[in-house]
Amino acid sequence: MEKEKMEYFSGILTSVLLLVLCVVVTADDPLVPALCFFGDSVMDAGNNNYLTTLLRADFLPYGRDFVTHKPTGRFCNGKLAADYTAEYLGFSTYPPPYLSRADVTTLLTGANFASAGSAISLPRQLSYYKDWQSRVVTMVGSDKANTIFSGGIHILSAGSSDFLQNYYVNPFLNRLYTPAQFSNLLMKSYYSFVQNLYRLGVRRIGVTSLPPAGCLPAAITIFGFGKNKCMRELNDDAVLFNNKLNATSHKLVKKYPDLKLVVFDIYQPLLEMIIKPTDKGT
Numbered sequence: 001m002e003k004e005k006m007e008y009f010s011g012i013l014t015s016v017l018l019l020v021l022c023v024v025v026t027a028d029d030p031l032v033p034a035l036c037f038f039g040d041s042v043m044d045a046g047n048n049n050y051l052t053t054l055l056r057a058d059f060l061p062y063g064r065d066f067v068t069h070k071p072t073g074r075f076c077n078g079k080l081a082a083d084y085t086a087e088y089l090g091f092s093t094y095p096p097p098y099l100s101r102a103d104v105t106t107l108l109t110g111a112n113f114a115s116a117g118s119a120i121s122l123p124r125q126l127s128y129y130k131d132w133q134s135r136v137v138t139m140v141g142s143d144k145a146n147t148i149f150s151g152g153i154h155i156l157s158a159g160s161s162d163f164l165q166n167y168y169v170n171p172f173l174n175r176l177y178t179p180a181q182f183s184n185l186l187m188k189s190y191y192s193f194v195q196n197l198y199r200l201g202v203r204r205i206g207v208t209s210l211p212p213a214g215c216l217p218a219a220i221t222i223f224g225f226g227k228n229k230c231m232r233e234l235n236d237d238a239v240l241f242n243n244k245l246n247a248t249s250h251k252l253v254k255k256y257p258d259l260k261l262v263v264f265d266i267y268q269p270l271l272e273m274i275i276k277p278t279d280k281g282t
Contacts, residue, residue, distance in 0.1 A: 032153050033108075033148045033151045034108065034109050034110035034148050034149075035085050035109065035110040035152065036111055036153075036154045037082040037110075037112045037114050037155050038114055038154070038156045038157075039114045039156050040115065040118055040158050041055075041114075041117065042075075042082075042157040042160065042208075043080065043114035043155070043157050044074065044112075044114040045083060045085075045087045046074060046089075047073070047088065047089045047114060048116050048120075049073040049089075050087075050089040051089075051119055053117075055119045056073065057071060057072075057073050057074060057116065058073050061077070062077070073087070082112050087112045088111040088128050088132060107132065107136065107139070108139065113128050113129055113132075114157070116161070122189060122193050126196055126197070129197075130200065133145065133200060133201075136148060136149075150201050150203045150204075151203075152204065153204045153206060154204065154205045154206070155205075155206045155207075156190075156193070156205065156207045156208070159186060159210050159241060159245075160213060160216075162182075163182075163210070163213060163237065164218060167179075167182050168222075168223070179237040179240060180240060183244050184244070187245070187248045190207070191248055191251075194261065198256055203259055206263075206264055207249065207262075207263055208263075209242040209264065209267050210238040210241050210242055210245075211238065211266050211270045212230065213234045213237065213238045214230045214237075215230040215231075215235065215270070215271065238267060245263060246263055249263050
């Protein structure tokens with residue numbers, strides 16, 4: 001399920017992040033000193049390997065197209081869009097004094113806090129991020145660290161698992177909340193998450209919209225009743241969520257004028273690719 005979902009996401013997110021990375025001007029004075037990732041399986045580069053959870057990807061066929069052709073904990077065949085930084089939990093047992101020079105360099109360029117299925121919740125990911133900030137301060141001092149935090153780009157990709165692996169399959173939730181009400185709950189979490197990042201000195205954030213969820217292989221398999229067609233109702237829910245995401249992001253930017261917050265629309269490009277693949281050369 002997760003692997004199939006990643007086949008849709010990874011290519012377009014990689015393109016977005018490559019555009020982000022193109023703003024680096026020199027090795028000594030980068031416009032983007034660090035990249036940090038939060039969210040679910042779309043971004044998880046192996047953090048769940050360090051957890052006691054069933055939500056794992058450390059077995060084949062995951063990783064069969066990776067450089068080593070071995071499973072790595074990434075919920076896809078090969079690399080992720082977030083493969084510019086290392087999973088943070090891989091460093092969690094090694095305090096700064098024991099890190100090698102290469103490890104120090106890696107941590108200073110950012111970290112990946114994402115967790116498939118939100119096995120690590122967003123509040124917990126934020127806690128790990130605070131720990132990362134403390135380590136960076138220890139390594140380079142407060143002034144340079146604050147420059148890294150404010151200049152770094154922070155990418156959040158979440159929401160798909162909340163719907164596909166939680167709301168739609170949990171009879172308690174989908175009876176208690178309408179899709180709009182459930183989206184409102186997620187917006188509260190998103191608003192709080194961005195506020196907390198801002199209070200920690202973060203000023204550059206990117207968040208991905210939901211994809212056309214009703215076209216994902218997992219959704220068609222589970223809810224399609226044998227029909228190989230996109231589920232319009234699920235796509236409508238994604239559009240509703242994305243509208244709320246844009247509105248909430250606008251409120252945050254209005255409240256914090258110096259916050260650079262961008263919503264990456266992955267819904268429409270993916271929908272066009274699915275509906276008219278030949279127009280995209282596939």
